[in-house]
Amino acid sequence: MSSNDQIILDQILEQQRAERAPHLTANEYFELFVAEQLLKHYDLSYDEIESGLVDGGGDGGIDGFFVFVNGDLVREDTDLGGLKKDVVIETIIFQAKTEASFREKALDSITATLRDLFDLSQPLTGFAGAYNKELLAAVEMFRDSVQTLAPRFPDYKFSLYYASKGMEVHPNVKRKAEQIEALVKSQFQGSACVMRFLTATDLLALARETPRLSYQLEVTDASINTKGGVVALVKLREFAKFIRDEKGDLRCSLFEANVRDYQGATQVNEEIRRTLADRWPEDFWWLNNGITIVAGRKPMQTGKTLTIEDPQIVNGLQTSREIFQYFKTANTDGDDREILVRVISPETPESRDRVIKATNSQNPISPASLRATDKIQRDIEQYLRSFGLYYDRRKNFYKNEGKPIDKIISIPAMAQALMAVVLQKPGTARARPSSLLKKDEDYERVFSGDFSIEVFRAAIELSRLAEAQLRADATLSPEDRVNLKFYVAMYVAALACDAPRPTPDQIARLAGATIDKALLDRAMADVNSVYQQLGGTALAAKGNEFGERLISMLDAALPAAGATV
Numbered sequence: 001m002s003s004n005d006q007i008i009l010d011q012i013l014e015q016q017r018a019e020r021a022p023h024l025t026a027n028e029y030f031e032l033f034v035a036e037q038l039l040k041h042y043d044l045s046y047d048e049i050e051s052g053l054v055d056g057g058g059d060g061g062i063d064g065f066f067v068f069v070n071g072d073l074v075r076e077d078t079d080l081g082g083l084k085k086d087v088v089i090e091t092i093i094f095q096a097k098t099e100a101s102f103r104e105k106a107l108d109s110i111t112a113t114l115r116d117l118f119d120l121s122q123p124l125t126g127f128a129g130a131y132n133k134e135l136l137a138a139v140e141m142f143r144d145s146v147q148t149l150a151p152r153f154p155d156y157k158f159s160l161y162y163a164s165k166g167m168e169v170h171p172n173v174k175r176k177a178e179q180i181e182a183l184v185k186s187q188f189q190g191s192a193c194v195m196r197f198l199t200a201t202d203l204l205a206l207a208r209e210t211p212r213l214s215y216q217l218e219v220t221d222a223s224i225n226t227k228g229g230v231v232a233l234v235k236l237r238e239f240a241k242f243i244r245d246e247k248g249d250l251r252c253s254l255f256e257a258n259v260r261d262y263q264g265a266t267q268v269n270e271e272i273r274r275t276l277a278d279r280w281p282e283d284f285w286w287l288n289n290g291i292t293i294v295a296g297r298k299p300m301q302t303g304k305t306l307t308i309e310d311p312q313i314v315n316g317l318q319t320s321r322e323i324f325q326y327f328k329t330a331n332t333d334g335d336d337r338e339i340l341v342r343v344i345s346p347e348t349p350e351s352r353d354r355v356i357k358a359t360n361s362q363n364p365i366s367p368a369s370l371r372a373t374d375k376i377q378r379d380i381e382q383y384l385r386s387f388g389l390y391y392d393r394r395k396n397f398y399k400n401e402g403k404p405i406d407k408i409i410s411i412p413a414m415a416q417a418l419m420a421v422v423l424q425k426p427g428t429a430r431a432r433p434s435s436l437l438k439k440d441e442d443y444e445r446v447f448s449g450d451f452s453i454e455v456f457r458a459a460i461e462l463s464r465l466a467e468a469q470l471r472a473d474a475t476l477s478p479e480d481r482v483n484l485k486f487y488v489a490m491y492v493a494a495l496a497c498d499a500p501r502p503t504p505d506q507i508a509r510l511a512g513a514t515i516d517k518a519l520l521d522r523a524m525a526d527v528n529s530v531y532q533q534l535g536g537t538a539l540a541a542k543g544n545e546f547g548e549r550l551i552s553m554l555d556a557a558l559p560a561a562g563a564t565v
Contacts, residue, residue, distance in 0.1 A: 006100060006167065009203055012204075012207065013029060013030060013033060014026070016033065021405045022404075031055055031096045032049065033207075034063075034064070034198070035094070035096075037203060037206035038092060038094060039066065040209065041245065043252055045410050046405050046410075047410050047412065047413055048075075052073075052138060053134075054138055056478060058130065059131070060112070060130075061095055061106055062094075062113060063094060064092070064093065064094045064095075064096070065093050065135065067092075067141055067145055068089070068090045068091075069087065069149070070083065070086075070087060071249055071250050071252055072252075074142075075433055076431070076433060076434075076542075077433060077435045080145060083149065085152060086325055086329050087153075087155070088155045089142075089145055090156075090159065091142060091156075092160075092161075094163060095161070095162050095163070096163045097162075099164055099165065100166050102162060102164055102169045102170065102173045102197055103173070104170075107173065107177060110160070111180050114187075116130070117131070117135075117136075118184065118187045120146070124136050124140055133538075134477070134479050155190075155191075158184050158191060159193075160177075160180060160181075160184075160193070160195040161196050161197075162197050163202075165199075165203075167200060167201065169199075177195040178195075181195050213309055215307075215308050215311055216305050216308075217234060217238065217239070217242045217306045217308060217343075218235065218241075218304055218306075219232035219238075219306055219341070220304070220338065223306075225301065228345060229295070229342065229345050231342050231343075232306070232340075233285060233338040233340060233341075234339055235336060235338055236276075236284060236323055236332075237335065239291070239341065243320050243323070244324065254312065254313050255312075255317050272319055273322050275288070276322060276326040277326070285337075288319055289340075290339055290340030291315065291339060291340070291342070292313070292315035292316060292342045292344065292355070292359045294311070294345070294346060294352055294356070295308045295345045296345070297309050314356045315356075315359035353378070374447070377391075377411070377447070380393070380414070380456050381393050383456070383457070384456070384457060384460075387457065389460070390403045390408045391409050392410045412434060412436060413460070413463070414459070415436045415437055415442075415447070416486060417460045417486075417489065418446040418456070419436065419442075420459075421462050422446070422451070422459055423445060423446065424547065426486035426490045426541075426547050427543055427546060430482070430487075430541045431542035431543075450504070451504050452504065452505060454508035454509070455504050455507055457511040458493075458510040458513075459489075461510070462492060462515075463485065465489070465515060467485050469488065469520050469524060470485060470488065473524070476528075479538060480531075480536065482541075483536075483538055484527055484528065487531070488523050488527050490547070490550070491523040492515060493507055494554045494558065495519045495554075496510055496515055496516075497509075497510070498558055499559070500554035500555045500557075500558045501554075530549050
């Protein structure tokens with residue numbers, strides 16, 4: 001007989017699936033739900049979560065495989081070269097079963113898989129027939145991280161989970177988990193490995209954990225309370241507490257509004273690091289520009305304690321990271337230095353964006369790096385909203401509002417669609433899912449002010465249409481669908497415009513248009529044919545030859561000038 005927790009969990013799952021992801025099966029949504037709960041601390045987007053789901057035939061008993069380095073998700077194009085020391089590689093692996101029990105057989109599968117794939121002496125190519133492409137790709141990213149960072153002597157943390165709707169775990173099953181922990185520790189000497197079972201009760205508890213909306217920050221007596229916020233000096237150790245979570249890790253969600261990533265071993269960061277370590281006679285705040293925080297409303301001050309609602313650190317990411325590392329690794333006894341902190345509560349989203357842009361307009365950062373605050377980004381968000389599409393220029397804003405998954409569009413997803421459809425560079429779109437916007441010239445090309453606003457809707461609709469068509473083809477693996485999506489979108493756009501190299505204006509006229517099924521079928525067939533000729537691999541999809549061949553086919557089949565859509 002089901003317990004109350006099982007009944008409640010089933011109701012929550014079905015309601016959320018109906019509201020957010022009706023296109024997913026109950027099993028698929030359960031996997032997504034488990035991943036979302038486990039990774040809540042990392043504040044990942046749906047695109048990022050889905051990138052680590054490896055379920056399917058040949059998954060080796062693993063449904064999710066995620067690698068983080070110093071708290072940041074590792075993607076195919078993540079650059080790890082700037083990390084120098086105090087590196088932590090954390091791997092999170094889970095299996096999710098909708099059955100109401102925990103089985104030994106499931107753990108036997110995981111044991112065999114980890115014994116194979118965590119043996120670095122065994123090339124992954126030797127397991128091509130045993131495990132699916134998605135799992136092997138995830139493990140390849142893990143292995144690449146290990147090999148790239150080996151000279152830095154990283155710490156290894158492995159967190160393994162087995163989630164089901166069961167309520168109790170048999171002792172024999174627990175012993176299997178202990179054997180897995182021992183296996184992983186033997187493969188990576190000195191590593192930490194813990195395997196946990198997530199029951200229906202545990203999953204409910206995780207789901208009830210909502211992101212904190214308010215945080216406390218201890219300030220000195222010298223705070224200045226103004227109409228729009230507070231300016232104060234804060235002890236470095238108090239600020240370090242503010243940016244750490246309950247586990248002592250960096251609270252990544254505080255930095256989602258920051259316009260630039262952590263820059264690693266740059267000259268500026270080396271100077272900040274040396275200033276912290278050397279403890280010069282000048283106070284730290286004399287030598288640093290300080291921190292700017294925007295808040296949902298004006299902070300409340302009780303004594304020396306500021307209560308800040310929905311804080312976002314919009315300037316000072318590099319300083320924050322260095323302070324976090326300093327208090328994590330150094331001897332900080334007796335360090336009473338301070339940092340200048342401004343907490344501002346803008347009254348409107350436009351004002352918020354102006355604060356972000358103004359506080360990040362120093363020489364080291366170019367205007368094109370102020371991504372989410374650009375007028376074009378606000379325009380896209382407003383325009384798409386009228387068509388029931390939610391453009392997530394502020395990461396996870398609409399995810400946290402519970403909007404349907406297939407209606408949420410991230411900035412990277414839009415950039416990939418534009419790169420493939422408008423610029424006809426699907427290989428670049430496929431190869432650089434997370435770093436496409438880091439180069440200013442790329443950003444300025446895909447988010448050109450010369451484009452009609454309809455181009456953005458057309459590009460994302462074509463990308464989503466290609467994805468839906470590929471998903472409907474049962475003969476393709478999930479990795480094949482990822483590899484083909486941008487090529488199909490590019491190809492069908494050219495066919496629909498009757499032009500091998502359609503102009504942005506021609507593509508704009510496809511916004512909201514119904515694409516003839518015959519064109520979709522033709523695009524699917526032509527693209528898949530070339531893909532198979534090139535080996536049907538991710539390597540082929542990330543290169544230039546695939547796209548060049550398709551454009552040559554379009555040149556031969558379509559009139560050069562194109563026709564009016």
